[in-house]
Amino acid sequence: MSKKKIALACSVCGSRNYTITENLNRVERLEVKKFCRYCNQHTLHRETK
Template sequence: MAQRKIALACNVCGSRNYTLAANPNRTERLEIKKFCKFCGEHTLHRETR
């Protein structure tokens, strides 16, 4: 069975920069500050479905 993947989208420009394996135990959407290569700075990235 293949693992489900989720994408992290930048809140500023909306680009989907990162992918992670989905965790079924997490009930809320993941929010992490990561570097966005399109914005050129660290911004908040939110899990998309």
Template sequence: MAQKKVALACSVCGSRNYTIAYSPNRTHRLEVKKFCKHCGKYTMHQETR
């Protein structure tokens, strides 16, 4: 059985650049600072569901 995937979206431009494995143990959305290739800089990325 395949793992469920969740996308990480850039908070500035909204593009979904990264995917991570879904974890039901997380109570709130994951926020990490990642590089956005569309913005050209490091921005906050939020977990989308």
């Protein structure tokens, strides 16, 4: 069975910069501060479905 990939979208510009594998144990959406190359700064990235 293949694992689903989920994108992390920048909360400022909305670009989907990072992908992660889906974790079925997590009930809330993941929010991580990561570097956005379009904003050129560290911003909050949220899990998209």
